[in-house]
Amino acid sequence: MNSLAKKKLIIDARMVGPVPHGIARYVSLIARSIESMRSSLPFDVWYLVDLKKNPSPEQTNMPRQWCVESSASFLSLKELWTIPAILRRERADLFWSPSFSSYLWLPCLWMVTVHDLNHLHFGGLFQKLYYEWIVKPFCLKARQCMTVSRFSQGELARWLRIPADRIQVVPNAIDPAFLASKSFSRSEGAEAADSQSYFLSFGSSKPHKNVSFLARSYQQYRFEQKRRGFEPFHLWICGVGSGAELGLTESECEGIRWIQHIPEAELRGHIQSAAAVVFPSLYEGFGLPPVEAFAVGARVLVSDIPAHREGLSVVQKSVLWFDPRAEATLVQCLVEATETKDANAEAVELLREQWSFDRLSGNVARILAEV
Secondary structure (H helix, E strand, O other): OOHHHOEEEEEEOOOOOOOOOOHHHHHHHHHHHHHHOHHHOOEEEEEEEOOOOOOOHHHHOOOHHHEEEOOOOOOOOOHHHHHHHHHHHOOOOEEEEOOOOOOOOOOOEEEEEOOOOHHHHHOOHHHHHHHHHHHHHHHHOOOEEEEOOHHHHHHHHHHHOOOHHHEEEOOOOOOHHHHHOOOOOHHHHHHHOOOOOEEEEEOOOOHHHOHHHHHHHHHHHHHHHHHOOOOOOEEEEEOOOOHHHHOOOOHHHOOEEEEOOOOHHHHHHHHHHOOEEEEOOOOOOOOHHHHHHHHOOOOEEEEOOHHHHHHOHHHHHHOEEEOOOOHHHHHHHHHHHOOOOOOOHHHHHHHHHHOOHHHHHHHHHHHHHHO
16 A cells, blocks of 8 residues: 555554563564555554664664654543643554553544443542543543453443443454563473472552462462471562562561563573462453463462453463462462472463464454454
8 A cells, every 4th residue: 555645543552662562562472463464454554653762673673764753651640631732743543551551631542442441440530530620531432442351341341431332452462572581491490490399470569469368378378388398489479579568577477589570581481490480460451461371381379350251261270279369279270289280281382373473463443444
């Protein structure tokens, strides 16, 4: 298609940095899908970037020649007037906000992807007012409102008081780069962990990540293992610098190694070398990390919440489920997981196919053709 005949789409990618996570990872994958089919799309697609946060956007799938710089940081007050001005200057025909970042007015049509309603469940007063006064009208006036799971589709539809079929579902995908990243054997992983068997978990200090629950449950597991005459495995928690950030005491942190960040190049190796990977969230919109962990053959222990049930729907019998509010159920799973058991290869392939990058690309192409 002749580029001169195409309309201009600008995608907000200001949240993407050198260490993408959460929404940023989703946006980076969308960019990768767009670049894989740019010539066939009905739009010339540009990326709105924060070069201070992401000085090398091409490393996160966004060619620099297709980038527009913004001086307004993601979710800053300044974005409310700066982004509309940029869109007017760039003569954008369509703007895609792939997050809950919303505006009172824009000079073009827009699409929005709201991943979940976490801030309404766990946020403070300011966040709840932001959703009611800015996010809700922004969604209702959007050319297309989207989300990442059937669970979130239902929640959004009830909140917005619109039929669920007015909200398109464009799910997350397993990053091909993650599947292709370095893998090492369980013995090599043990060496990386100072020759100690360990559980691995990813989280943050945000309440819905439920890391304090995990730490307390782990102490019960340690007691149980010692009572039975076994040496307890250690626990690595990535994404939290120390137990003090969660208000935990020294005794509640015994056996826990707090890690702020694991480099992307080493992530798959550490996931595969762990005895199990634990995801204790109280709430998620999709829950990609347990999907990715299972997709590389890890033993997965996961909280029994709707998003996890949906994300792991084709492999439900191959994971260990626990109640994220009942410590005894997680302790039981940790004890069971101390016995090495590799994931079923057939189940791994089923999950990889369900949340493949090609499927995401197909959904992006469909949305852009319909809008």
